[in-house]
Amino acid sequence: MQDFRTTFKIPKAKHSITHETQLLTLGSCFADVVGNQLKDNKLNITVNPFGTLFNPLSIFKLLSPTYTQADERLFVENQQMWFHYDFHSQFSGHSQAALQDIINAQISLVHQSLKQTQYLMITFGTAFIYRLLNPQTYVANCHKMPSHYFEKDLLSVKDICKSFAILYKALKEQNPDLQIILTVSPVRHTKDGVPENQVSKSILRAACHYLTTDYEEVTYFPSYEIMMDDLRDYRFYKPDLLHPNEVAEQYIFEKFTETYFDESLHRFIPQWQAIQRALNHRPFNEHSSSHQQFLQKLLRDLQDLSAIVNVDDEIAMVRNKMLPLRS
Numbered sequence: 001m002q003d004f005r006t007t008f009k010i011p012k013a014k015h016s017i018t019h020e021t022q023l024l025t026l027g028s029c030f031a032d033v034v035g036n037q038l039k040d041n042k043l044n045i046t047v048n049p050f051g052t053l054f055n056p057l058s059i060f061k062l063l064s065p066t067y068t069q070a071d072e073r074l075f076v077e078n079q080q081m082w083f084h085y086d087f088h089s090q091f092s093g094h095s096q097a098a099l100q101d102i103i104n105a106q107i108s109l110v111h112q113s114l115k116q117t118q119y120l121m122i123t124f125g126t127a128f129i130y131r132l133l134n135p136q137t138y139v140a141n142c143h144k145m146p147s148h149y150f151e152k153d154l155l156s157v158k159d160i161c162k163s164f165a166i167l168y169k170a171l172k173e174q175n176p177d178l179q180i181i182l183t184v185s186p187v188r189h190t191k192d193g194v195p196e197n198q199v200s201k202s203i204l205r206a207a208c209h210y211l212t213t214d215y216e217e218v219t220y221f222p223s224y225e226i227m228m229d230d231l232r233d234y235r236f237y238k239p240d241l242l243h244p245n246e247v248a249e250q251y252i253f254e255k256f257t258e259t260y261f262d263e264s265l266h267r268f269i270p271q272w273q274a275i276q277r278a279l280n281h282r283p284f285n286e287h288s289s290s291h292q293q294f295l296q297k298l299l300r301d302l303q304d305l306s307a308i309v310n311v312d313d314e315i316a317m318v319r320n321k322m323l324p325l326r327s
Contacts (some may be wrong), residue, residue, distance in 0.1 A: 006229045010255060013219060015179050016262035017119060019308055020044070024110075024117045026063065028054050028125030030185040030223060033244075035121070037253045040276075041269055042309040046117075049110050051088025054125035054189075056160045056207070058140035060167045062086060063120075065111060065174055070103040073135050078143055085132060085139035115174055119260075121181040123223070126189045127155045127203040128196070154200070160207035161214075168215060180218045181260075182208045186227030186252070188242045221259060226252050268308065275301055279314060287323065295322050 017023070023045040025035035035047030053059045061067055074085040075096045082099045083092050091106075093099030114120070130150040132139050142150055171178055184204045189197045201224060212220045227236070227244055234241060236248040244252070257269065278298050283291040299318045302311045 006232065008222075008225070008230070010222060010259050012258075013260045015119075016265075017043070017260045018262050018265060019268070021118050022113075022116055023119045023121065024049070024113060025121045025123070026050065026053065027059055027121075027123030028052060028185040028187065029243075030125070030183070030187055031121065031123040033249050034123070034183075034223075034253060034256060037249070041272055042311075046110070046113055049106060049113075051090045052125075053088065053140050055127065055129040055138075055140070055155065056122075056124050056204070057129060057138050057155065057163055058086065059122055059124075060163045061138075061140075062107070062110075063114070063171070064167055065114075065170050068107065068111070070100055070107070071137075072100075074132070074137070074139070075099065076143055076145060078145060083141070083143040085137075085141060085143065088141055089143060114171065114178075117175065118177060119179050119181060120171075121183065121221075123183050123185050124204040124208070125185045125187065126192065126197075127160070127200040128189070128192055129153050129155055155203060157203055157207045157210065160203070161210055164207075164211055165214075168218075172217075178217070180215075181221050182211060182218060183221045184208060184224040186224045186244055186248075190242060221256060223252055226255055268305075271305070272309075275305070275314075279317070286321065292323055 019042075021044065023035075023038060023043060025031040025038075025045065025047050027048070029052050031048050032052070035045055038045045039047055050062050053062070070084055071086060076083050076085060077096075081092050081094065082096050083089055084099065084103060087103060091099065091103055093102060129138050129152075130142055131137070131153055132150055134149075138153075139150070168180075171180075184201060188194075189200060192200065205224065208220045212218050227248060231244075231248050231251065236245055236251075237243065238245045257266065261269070275298070278294075278301075281294070283294070285291060295318055299315065299322070302315050302318065305311055306315070
C-alpha cells in the first residue's frame with residue numbers, strides 16, 4: 001500500500017529531560033504550546049515569561065544578563081495604557097511607573113531562574129523585525145502605533161548568529177550546564193506575504209543549522225519540518241489555516257517527548273494522562289457509592305505519584321468532592 005506521509009527520524013538527545021529538570025521556554029506562540037503541554041504534564045517549567053516574542057534579536061535581548069532593567073526610552077502610551085516596545089502587550093499598565101515595576105520584577109525573576117535552568121527552549125517565529133526610528137532600535141512589538149514610526153527589516157543568518165554568540169557566552173558564564181533547544185515555529189506568518197514567509201522561515205532554519213553546528217550544547221527540534229512534511233495536510237490546521245490544530249500540537253509534542261524525555265518520564269506520562277482524564281470525569285451522580293469509590297481510588301493513585309511530582313492541588317480537589325465517611 002502506498003504511504004501518504006513523509007516521516008523522518010529525529011535523533012535522540014544526548015541529555016535527557018527528567019522530572020527534576022528545570023526548563024524555560026521563550027519565543028513565539030508555539031513556545032506557549034509546547035511549554036504548556038510540558039507544564040500540564042507536571043514538569044518544572046517557566047513558560048514564555050516575557051510574553052510572545054517573534055524575532056530572534058528581541059528574544060536574545062531579553063535573555064541577556066546585561067538587560068537588567070527596562071529601557072526607559074521605550075515606554076509608550078496608547079489609548080490611556082502604557083506598554084513597552086521590548087515586551088508583548090500582555091505587559092501593560094495605567095502608568096509608566098506601574099508598568100516599569102512589573103517589567104523589572106519579571107526581568108529579575110527570569111534572570112535568577114536562568115542561573116538554575118537546565119534546558120532553555122527558544123522558538124523563532126519570524127526573521128522580519130521592526131526598527132523604531134526614534135530612538136533608533138529594534139523592537140519586539142509595535143503596540144499598534146503609527147506605521148511611520150517604524151521601518152521594516154529582514155534579519156540575515158549572520159545577524160542572528162552574531163547576536164546569539166554574544167548571548168551564549170554570557171549565559172554559559174553564569175550557568176555552564178545550560179542546554180539550549182532551538183526550534184522554528186510551524187505557524188505561518190502570511191501577513192508578511194506567502195513568499196516572504198518562506199524567505200523568513202528559511203533564514204531562521206539556516207541560522208539554527210549553523211548554531212547547532214557551532215555549539216555542542218545547542219540542539220534543534222524540527223517542529224517546522226514535522227508540520228510542513230510529516231503533517232502536510234490542511235486537516236492538521238485550525239480554521240485560520242495558519243496555526244496547527246490540537247491534533248498536530250499533540251503529535252509534535254509526542255515527537256518532542258520521544259527526543260528528549262528519559263525512560264522514567266516516558267513511563268510517567270501515560271499514568272499522569274490517565275489521572276487527568278479521571279480528574280476531568282463528570283459523574284451522573286456525584287453522591288453515588290460507585291463515584292465515591294472512584295474518588296477513593298483516584299486519591300490513592302495521586303498519593304502514589306506524590307513522591308514523584310507535586311499533586312497537592314489535585315489531592316485537595318479530590319478530597320473536596322469526597323463525602324464524609326460515616327461512623
